[in-house]
Amino acid sequence: MDCRTEDLGDALAFWSAALGQPGAVDPDGKYAVMQGAGNEPRVLLQAVAHESRVHLDIETDDIAAEVARMERLGARTVDARPRWTVMEAPTGHRFCVVGPQRAGLQANGTLWDDG
Template sequence: MHHSRLCTLVIDCNVEDLGESATFWSHALGKAIVTLDQDGDGRYAELATAEDEPIILLQRVAHESRVHLDIETDDLQAEVARLEKLGATPVACVRDRWWVMQAPSGHRFCVVQPQRDRFGPHLNLWD
């Protein structure tokens, strides 16, 4: 048995600098900017969200701009296997930390390890 839940809305931005995009989305969503450089490499900015809301992350990317979802889980392999049974296709495992997946509709999403200190609320329990 394992758990999973929606954890992050990722706004993929094909831009040189996330500052302008973060400012736009901050004002559009009414969420303060937590950081413009989460990991020190200029690739991630984060907006403030409540503990029971999904994280809103902006990611600087080389592909076209789009939005994707992250599903967090306490068992990466079990969750990937569950989603494969539903018709998703694994695309790539990134540094053994997360999986990029593709839904039957063609949408990309990620399966990641728990992203907050407290894993919950709103967890799904799977066999």
Template sequence: MPHHSRLSTLVLDCRVDDLREGAEFWSKALGKPVASLDQDGDGRYAELETAADEPVILLQKVGHDSRVHLDIETDDIEAEAARLEALGARKIAFVKRWWVMEAPTGHRFCVVRQQREPFGPHLNRWE
């Protein structure tokens, strides 16, 4: 069965106690207003405001070193994860409702459910 996917989110993994300072810095650095300092109500996610045709910019409080990772959104998480495994990626862990994966290059990324309605531009269709 065909499914769809596209680049969804640029995630700034931040090893900090409070995301407020990081969100304010990246807001000013990128010229994007802060949309939320506590997206999920648990203090772990802050979001910058982006246009519908831009990737989401999310700050995530983490316990590992700070880095940036990508999220790929899809209408079929299992099919997309399998497609990426066939390309050489490997599954690391299923967390809440997404797969953490690792590319052959060692980069971590996530396969997440569709984030915006409609999917928008730059959509890939996989058979």
């Protein structure tokens, strides 16, 4: 979740209590990570300068291929960075295509067959 805040610790205190997930702010104060039990989704908070919003990160081992797949589905690229690409779905929702963020992508990820 993108949080427009000067103190991510305050945001973490609220969302950690609201979701019942423990978390910690990273040393530079830009990100906080909360982890649910088992295979529950991991929730990240990010300190940002723009309006607060929720966005998804889609993990992939091939960012260019996943961006191309998303574009074929109707998404558009908003901003391409070296380690991630910001995209917008046809519904107007922003999301990022990122490299692997945690172990197990190869074993648990989806292999897409666009052929």
